[in-house]
Amino acid sequence: MTSTATRRLARKHDTDPGLSPGFKTGPLGRLGIWVTDHAKLVTGVWLLLIIGLGAFAPQVEHNLSGAGWQADGSESVAARELAREHFGGNASSAIQVVVQSSDGPVTEGEGAKVLAEVTQMLQEEHRIADVVAPMPGATLSQDGSTAIVLAGAGGDTNEMVRVATDLKQPLQDLSVEGVQVNPTGSSLLWSDFNEANLDAMLKSEMVSWPVTMAILVLAFGALVAAGLPLILTLAGLVASAGSLVLINELVPVSIWAMNFAMMFALALGIDYALFLVVRYRAARMGAHESRKQAIAETMGTAGKAVLLSGLTVLVSLSAVMLVPSPSFRSMAGGIMLSVVFVLGATLTLLPLVLFKLDNKINKFALPWVHTGEHRSPRFAAWAERLWKGPIAWGMASLVILLVLAAPILGLKTAMPSIKVLPEDASARIGYDIVQDKFGEGGPGTLQIVIDRADADAAAEVLAGDEGITAAMPPMPAGDDSGYAMIQAVPTVDPSDPELAQTVDRLRADLPESALVGGAAVENLDLKAQLDESTPLVIGVVLALGFLLLLLALQAPLIALLGTLASLLSTAAAFGVARLVFQEGYGADLLGFESQGFLNAWAPMFFFAMIFAIAMDYTVFLLASAKEHYERSGDPKEAMVGSLAHSGRVIFAAGAVMVAVFFTFALSGPLPPKEMGIVLGVAVLLDAALVRLVLLPVMLRLTGKAAWYTPAWLKKVLPNITFAHD
Secondary structure, three states: OOHHHHHHHHHHHHOOOOOOOOOOOOHHHHHHHHHHHOHHHHHHHHHHHHHHHHOOHHHHHHHOEOOOOOOOOOHHHHHHHHHHHHOOOOOOOOEEEEEEEOOOOOOOHHHHHHHHHHHHHHHHOOOEEEEEOOOEOOOEOOOOOEEEEEEEEOOOHHHHHHHHHHHHHHHHOOOEOOEEEEEEOHHHHHHHHHHHHHHHHHHHHHHHHHHHHHHHHHHHOEHHHHHHHHHHHHHHHHHHHHHHHHHHOOOOOEHHHHHHHHHHHHHHHHHHHHHHHHHHHHHHHHOOOOHHHHHHHHHHHHHHHHHHHHHHHHHHHHHHHHOOOHHHHHHHHHHHHHHHHHHHHHHHHHHHHHHHHHHHHHOOEOOOOOOOOOOOHHHHHHHHHHHHOHHHHHHHHHHHHHHHHHHHHHOOEEOOOHHHOOOOOHHHHHHHHHHHHHOOOHHHOEEEEEEHHHHHHHHHHHHHOOOEEEEOOOEEOOOOOOEEEEEEEEOOOOOOOHHHHHHHHHHHHOOOOOEEEOHHHHHHHHHHHHHHHHHHHHHHHHHHHHHHHHHHHOOHHHHHHHHHHHHHHHHHHHHHHHHHHHOOOOHHHHOOOOOOOEEOOHHHHHHHHHHHHHHHHHHHHHHHHHHHHHHHOOHHHHHHHHHHHHHHHHHHHHHHHHHHHHHHOOOOOHHHHHHHHHHHHHHHHHHHHHHHHHHHHHHHHHHHHHHOOOHHHHHHOOOOOOOOO
């Protein structure tokens, strides 16, 4: 659209019969009016998106990949790919089928029959490469009771997780009295974990939706208004699920992308809808504006805050893309995609729904609700109290946050152990059997791929290393590649920190051509990559968050304080996480087995998510404060008015988010519990102590300086305002 056409459109809406004389509309206000003027087009586009993309949504759990937890470019990934290509698929992603007899040698009688059936089933699966029978001294236990049939990886890690999912039940069904069959290995672990995670997500969704609805009814005071955010969020989730299925045809997408997107988009979508609906009701029922003007004002104020908040969320999560790991990039991308759809629905579909329903959104209202009330007397009184005693209230909230954050100093991280799986999961049962029969390090066998000329020297190093309990003779590749492989069993469990020392020592002592791999080593390499990337991601998130807040508020001091305040709730949440997940406080209540550490991806990934949510509330509060300051030029009116007008929304939105996150902490495997607790505690502390106490106190203490903009900066920044005349 040309600049001349834009000006004509602006003049048209400024003099629209539905608008008061002199009422000025900005870009988002004009967008709101445009969608109401083109209702059929907007409705048609969204119906096409929801129906078209929704047709693919049911395939999301089956089509999305289950692996990708690796550090691209690492030595262990290189070793895995060489093993898969040159050694019949005998790589870390191969499937190990554990067959155990409780009645004599497993290679005789019923055990022999079951082994033959297992071998036949694996050979008939076209995605399996070589099938290796049990070998004495290697994959046949000394007492003869337990054997491992190795099914080589005939596809990438994602495909092998699908193979594991398809075969694990048929393989277990081959069990007979006295002979037990349990497939295990890295691919089975991710298959079992994804299955347990999906069950947990569905159970949590069943709990969170009614709880969320109840909170929304109390927040909105009307059943119809409370249902709008849920319907809107569902539309965004359906569209994003279908999009992920299509994207997966081009680039592998982790199933975790959808799992996290479900939870994150639900919470954010409700926040955004809550903010817009409350503002529309105030303009329509409180100020008695026309429908069109109410939409324009809502979009020009609350809509602008929602857009800036959504951009902040996208910016924060985009920093995770810096980590060279497919799982992290697809998880961040999946959440970002869902946020884009939810944001699009909030800024286009919701204004149209509000315009069409109008007063009907107040149907089935609770008797004590004042539908036109936008300024909350209770939060106004709370703001007055903070204004009179900022030091006492500010110090109290600061002390609480610092005390809760203190345990973070002793926080330990590692990649998840087998304890993240339910005890009846096939991968865990097989893991325990292997550990019992083949030694503590049996499930974490190392794979060393090396030039054949260096194989004997490598064997000597392995034989003399105190961290290796046994090493197989070098096995030459079946082609003319010149490679050889040595499999070595470490002395410790795959999740034991000592394994990292053994791997580091081997990489230093083995010949230069050696590549040390294996599933446990891939975890170690990913943790090393996460440790290296985390400071960079945190720094980028903070910098981009500050710049976006500066762009929105045009005030460097309060933008800086708002950014730094978000660190307090984040640190406190991780302090609590250490007490719960590392030290085990409340483990029985929450139903998990402590690993003695926090999962390695938590600091970086959860930080980005928490910061995104925290900045979400920051934008809501400070956008309201800036609107009041632009109108009055009075720091007190800015502080008191922002809490009076946005405090109730922040409180309700925080309650919804806490409810959503905590329901995910009540069921399922350990990582979703970690996410639920960490994010739930972070939101609780951020909404209750940071946004409703500490940040208003900062506005009180900084006064007009909070909103000061240097002249040179005014020339650089675009002019963004929130006030309407």
